[in-house]
Amino acid sequence: xxxxxxxxxxLHVQEGDSTNFTCSFPSSNFYALHWYRWETAKSPEALFVMxxxxxxxxxxxxxxxxxxxxxxxYLYIKxxxxxDSATYLCAxxxxxxxxxxxxxxxxRLTVIP
Amino acid sequence: xxxxxxxxxxxxxxxxxxxxxxxxxxSGHTALxxxxxxxGQGPEFLIYFQGTGAADDSGLxxxxxxxxxxxxxxxxxxxxxxxxxxxxxYLCASSxxxxxxxxxxxxxxRLTVT
Numbered sequence: 001x002x003x004x005x006x007x008x009x010x011l012h013v014q015e016g017d018s019t020n021f022t023c024s025f026p027s028s029n030f031y032a033l034h035w036y037r038w039e040t041a042k043s044p045e046a047l048f049v050m051x052x053x054x055x056x057x058x059x060x061x062x063x064x065x066x067x068x069x070x071x072x073x074y075l076y077i078k079x080x081x082x083x084d085s086a087t088y089l090c091a092x093x094x095x096x097x098x099x100x101x102x103x104x105x106x107x108r109l110t111v112i113p
Numbered sequence: 114x115x116x117x118x119x120x121x122x123x124x125x126x127x128x129x130x131x132x133x134x135x136x137x138x139x140s141g142h143t144a145l146x147x148x149x150x151x152x153g154q155g156p157e158f159l160i161y162f163q164g165t166g167a168a169d170d171s172g173l174x175x176x177x178x179x180x181x182x183x184x185x186x187x188x189x190x191x192x193x194x195x196x197x198x199x200x201x202x203y204l205c206a207s208s209x210x211x212x213x214x215x216x217x218x219x220x221x222x223r224l225t226v227t
Contacts, residue, residue, distance in 0.1 A: 004155070034215070043116065044156075044204070044218040089155060099169055099211045100146060103155030 002026055004092050006104035013080050014112050020076045021107040023090030027071035031095040035064055035075055038106070039086040047075075047088075080111045115139070117219035119205050125225045126195055134190040134222045138207030145188050146216060147180055148204040156204055162188060163211050195226045 091101035148156035158172040182188040206216040
């Protein structure tokens with residue numbers, strides 16, 4: 001079992017604040033890193049699929065960076081809104097088994113209006 | 114278009130009973146995955162299908178768990194002699210193909226074993 005760690009476990013921010021969280025993964029055998037947003041009672045929704053060291057991806061107010069050499073990815077949310085409240089999961093795929101995702105435990109974000 | 118659907122959304126069963134959980138993937142997606150999320154944990158891989166065959170079932174915890182995908186579309190996860198430790202959210206995902214493509218998840222089935 002691969003160790004994928006996310007921090008912090010939970011986070012409360014005020015509406016309008018910007019925030020970021022971390023995903024750490026093994027730097028060897030890297031194939032891809034996925035970020036998902038999972039709102040309560042809904043399906044996990046893919047945010048980004050990242051494959052190259054130095055990748056930076058952006059979708060609206062959310063962006064992510066990837067460092068495969070040191071084994072981490074950051075997710076940034078600019079100007080948080082209440083609808084951003086969700087659990088953010090990262091998942092790692094190895095080059096030897098590029099089929100199943102190894103998930104972290106997630107960061108639960110609550111944006112306070 | 115239609116996303117991944119899972120039925121039932123909630124299932125409560127008694128210890129020792131048999132349960133079946135169903136997943137209907139996105140049409141045309143050849144790869145299908147089952148994951149399980151226990152309380153306080155991230156989703157954990159169970160089994161992966163490419164077409165009709167189980168290409169990787171290394172995540173199934175023991176032989177009480179079995180999954181099929183007979184026509185390469187709908188999949189059923191079967192759990193025999195359920196135990197309280199099987200209580201979890203069971204997630205299904207599909208992707209266009211294997212190999213790191215984006216996976217599209219269903220809303221999950223919450224299984225509670227009493």
